[in-house]
Amino acid sequence: MNNLKERELVIEFSIKLNETNLSPLRSGNISVRGFEDNKEGFFITPSGKKYETLKPEDIVFLSLDEEKDFLAWFNSGKNPSSEWRFHQDIYKNKWEAKAIVHSHSPHATAVSTHRKSIPPFHYMIALAGGEDIKCAEYATFGSHELSVNIINALKDRKACLMANHGQVAFGENLSKAFELAQEVENICYQYVIALKMGQPKNLSLAEMNKILDKVKNYKSG
Template sequence: MSSLPSFTDDTRGLRLEIIETARALPKLGLTKGTSGNVSARVEGGFLITPSGTPYEDLTPDKIVPLDLEGRCRGDFLPSSEWRMHLDFYLAKPDCGAVVHCHSPRATALACLRRGIPAFHYMVALAGGDRIECADYASFGTRALSEAMIAALGERNACLLANHGQIAGGPNLKKALSVAEGVEDLADQYLSALSIGDPHILDATEMKNILQKFKSYGKQAGELTAGQTAAFELPVRVD
């Protein structure tokens, strides 16, 4: 069995970043009270916010370390949703951080058990041509974690039926940004549904969009061989 991840001073900066990310959730309107949780990968495991602790009361020593076998150490219990975070990391080796929240509009869609189709090309932010809604299971259970993995597929975000949403990314900043994006898309989709049936982009266009997203945000010198810019570049005159 692997040894438990250490909780040494070299993780202090990451623990502080986890706290900052958790405190950003209510400020951004992504959750209320103590709902939601945040984690970040470390060597051999991950660090996660504790169970039932108000975000304003978080301190670095309250952030709980777990290994990839679900074992923890310290005086605080991890979030009740630790298993979702664990399985997210096991399924996606490139994932460095996970944010789970009960953002209101994404949760509203999740309570309808509806995912977010390609009504807008920005659904590609989750890494696919739609954002799925996982089947319902009680919070904090292995069944919920399994439902999440099935809904994620190759993507990095999904809705959780009658619950909320979960999003991952290479780091905490990106995971939080994806969670924000999912909530924005849910808001736009619900607004469109209130008027009529939104037009859904077809699979060919979404395949094109996903290809563009691979280079979106990169500068010309950062494009690798075979990559093209996400959109037509102007003629450069030096």
């Protein structure tokens, strides 16, 4: 089978969604950028299948121009995740995105219901790329509107919350995208604990800019 490596990676990290409780049952989805038949696109988890039952042939390839190829995958009988649209748009808008992890992780999902950005209460916020973690405005799952909202929330960032839904993170490979999603979940967990004591004291924008520079230099060094 062509692109076996990419398909197996998607399966491996999909199973980790359940094993790490980053996303329970069939929730969430995973994708990785790649090529098939000389088309640039991405490999994504299918719709409605339990992750532990996935086989390489279940993983769906979508091109970056999948609106035109809709009938091709529909007639194949392999339905991609219902959230394929925002995966496609992230790949089209973020050249540095090589893999995407979308999860309904418990604390990130809980925080997303407040529809607010996570402020810089902790310097680890910088791992997502900015001085805060934005929350994309609510829209129905799988919709074009949701995709637009996510792209807006990801401006200058690698992760965001999705209002009343969950979180999404991307990276230069699946391992790093998955790790970032775990970091976002942990940050949300800490934020929930901090709020029990009242409003936490936030770091200044000047301090966050210092930290963002340190994070950038650390990753490039």
